[in-house]
Amino acid sequence: MYLSKEKKAEIFAKHGKGAEDTGSAEGQVALFTTRIAHLTGHLKKNRKDFSTQLALQKLVGKRRALLSYLYKKDIERYRAIIKALELRDIIKTIK
16 A cells, blocks of 8 residues: 555644544645545556546545635634645635
8 A cells, every 4th residue: 555554644743633633634634635646646647547536536525625624613724734735725716
């Protein structure tokens, strides 16, 4: 598997509240971003892999929902994770 336990713990430690806190929204967004980058690279090589394409679309939707939740609950946490992961501010473009 491309994402080992150590790599996941590192992601959660860096972006979440700790290595064991796998449920925080920031940690989940960071994990989804890593997985999205991996699947995007896979799809660049394998253009006709439609099951991976569907999985990628679902992950993007989950990440967007979590970002929307953070935007509504705590705008500062939202801005911090957007800046840390270098993501576009997609919530502003919706409204």
